[in-house]
Amino acid sequence: xxxxxxxxxxxxxxxxxxxxxxxxxxxxxxxxxxAHVMNSLIDAGVTELTFAVSHDTYVxxxxxxxxxxxxxxxxxxIEDHALGSAGAVGKACELNRxxxxxxxxxxxxxxxxxxxxxxxxxxxxxxxxSLVSILLHETEVTGDFGFVELGAGRRVQKFxxxxxxxxxSSKLINAGIWIFSERVIxxxxxxxxxxxxxxxxxxxxxxxxxxxxxxxDGAYWADLGTPEALLAGARYMRHSTxxxxxxxxxxxxxxxxxxxxIGAGTTVSSSTIISNSLIWDSVTVGSNAKIYDSIIxxxxxxxxxxxxxxxxxxxxxxxxxxxYVRDRAMKSEKRNRN
Ligand code: GTP
Numbered sequence: 001x002x003x004x005x006x007x008x009x010x011x012x013x014x015x016x017x018x019x020x021x022x023x024x025x026x027x028x029x030x031x032x033x034x035a036h037v038m039n040s041l042i043d044a045g046v047t048e049l050t051f052a053v054s055h056d057t058y059v060x061x062x063x064x065x066x067x068x069x070x071x072x073x074x075x076x077x078i079e080d081h082a083l084g085s086a087g088a089v090g091k092a093c094e095l096n097r098x099x100x101x102x103x104x105x106x107x108x109x110x111x112x113x114x115x116x117x118x119x120x121x122x123x124x125x126x127x128x129x130s131l132v133s134i135l136l137h138e139t140e141v142t143g144d145f146g147f148v149e150l151g152a153g154r155r156v157q158k159f160x161x162x163x164x165x166x167x168x169s170s171k172l173i174n175a176g177i178w179i180f181s182e183r184v185i186x187x188x189x190x191x192x193x194x195x196x197x198x199x200x201x202x203x204x205x206x207x208x209x210x211x212x213x214x215x216x217d218g219a220y221w222a223d224l225g226t227p228e229a230l231l232a233g234a235r236y237m238r239h240s241t242x243x244x245x246x247x248x249x250x251x252x253x254x255x256x257x258x259x260x261x262i263g264a265g266t267t268v269s270s271s272t273i274i275s276n277s278l279i280w281d282s283v284t285v286g287s288n289a290k291i292y293d294s295i296i297x298x299x300x301x302x303x304x305x306x307x308x309x310x311x312x313x314x315x316x317x318x319x320x321x322x323x324y325v326r327d328r329a330m331k332s333e334k335r336n337r338n
Contacts, residue, residue, distance in 0.1 A: 001119070003103035004092045005037060008054040008079050011108075011121035013226050015155055016314030017297050022057040025064055026230065027263065030244050031179065032105045033224055034061075036237060038069055041103055044115035050096050052077045052088035070261065084195040084220040088162040089180070090188030099180050099257045106176035107225070108158035111135070113219035115177065121214050122179045125154070131184050131210035137221040146174035146197050148213050159201045171211065175221055204227060227295055227312050234278055235259060243274075252287075269304065286321075 011018035017026065024034035038049065050071050051061055058078050067074050077092035089104055101122060103115070115134060122133040134156070136148055142165055149158040149170045160168055174197065187200060204211040222233040240242055244256040250269040251257065262268065263280040271285035278295045279285070286304030294308050297315035302308065305321040313319060 001045050001100070001102060002048040002050070002096070002098040003041045003105060004050045004052055004089055005034060005041075005105050005107050006075075006085055006088055007034060007051050007057055007107040008082065008088055009057075009107075010054075010082075011225070014230065017295060017312060020298070020315050022060050025060055025146055026224075027261065027278070028110070028224065028230070028234045029239075030246075032064060033110070035069075036074070036106055037107060040111065040115050040309055041105065045105070046103060047072055048098075049074045050077055051075075051103070052083075052092045052330075054082065069231050082190070082193055083191070084193045086194035086196045086199055087141045087192055089196070089269050090185070090190040093185045093188070096309050097185065101179050101181050102180045105269055108212075108224045109176040109221065110224065110237060111137075111175065111177065111216060111219055111221045112258045113175075113177075113216035113221065118177070118214050119179065121154075122212070125212060128137065129155075129208075130212045131181045131204055131208065133179040133212045133214050134201075135175040136172040136213045136215045137175045138171045138215065138218070139173055140171065146201075148174060150213045150215075150329045154212045154214065155209050156201075156205050156213050159197070159211060161195075161197045161202075172215065174286070174328065175216065175224065222257050230295065231276060231278065231293065233262060236277070245253075263298070280315075284313055293329070299300060 006186055007024045011023035014023055025032045053061055053076055058076055063078060065074055076094050083091055098252045110293045116156055118135055132250050145169050146159060146161045147170050148156050149168060151157040155327045195250050201211055222229055222232045223254045241259050243260045245262040246264040249262045250267045252268060254270050255268045255272045257274045260274050265282040266279055268285045271288045272285050273290045274294045277291050280296060280298045283298045284301045286302055289302050289306045292309045294311045298311045299316045300313050301318040303321040306319045310321060324335050
């Protein structure tokens, strides 16, 4: 089976972390975020993968995965300008046209739901009717999601993209994991911006009822697009409160590290406290520094005695001891680069 992973976004909500590392490659539980997505797809029988990328995300993704991941062949569909979910899938299908139903997945969603199960349900539906199946997740949270009202036989009766509060009582949201029939490919643009959430999906509901919802039965699901969601999602994916520390990191014995990840080549000095945080590669944490609920990008220097809480620190920044960083993003710096 074929899958297209949408990986061409800008990741603005995770700036400044995404200035240098595209969101799909952000480490989560020790591997790139998108590798979790790829593993779920492989478990569901995917053998051909196309990354739909921008020029900015192409090089880092290709450097990381090249043309193969496990036994899966990878191709790259490169967009000259943002095409949105519809244009990105249309263009990717021009490059490598699936001959049967195929997955389309956002690169930044993780789920414990079985995509194999989703595929079986999709395959069991009447092929004439089910043009697109969407994985649905039930949530109490309101906000920037696509909400779905389901009718009989899993038919989607309403697809409401980011509705104003009160317009629907449905708690089922579009989880960003879809199976497309090959018969919808020719309805997608290949060179202009369009989002399936605003075009194809509402059209399918209106005209043919060909949009089908498959609920995830209470599975864990998260969109890792914000710092808070990234911290929570990584916590879930580690499946343990034990810190995940790269073998090349150097940690002083009296450093207190809990519920956190420490990347390659990072050094943590004595009397530090690191709690519920993601510390990326080659970071220097000075003695007696305290870091809570934060994400620290590659090559950051944190001086001794610094205090950091609920912050996002961009690559190569330096946090000085006098500085108490709280509830803010700190820009990357050009320091020490070669
Ligand atoms: P924000 O700027 O923080 O909203 O992040 P984003 O640009 O990644 O947008 P969003 O989270 O809405 O995107 C969901 C998924 O679609 C991500 O995996 C993106 O990489 C991907 N994506 C968004 N826009 C495009 C696009 O124009 N082309 C492609 N190929 N992928 C896209």
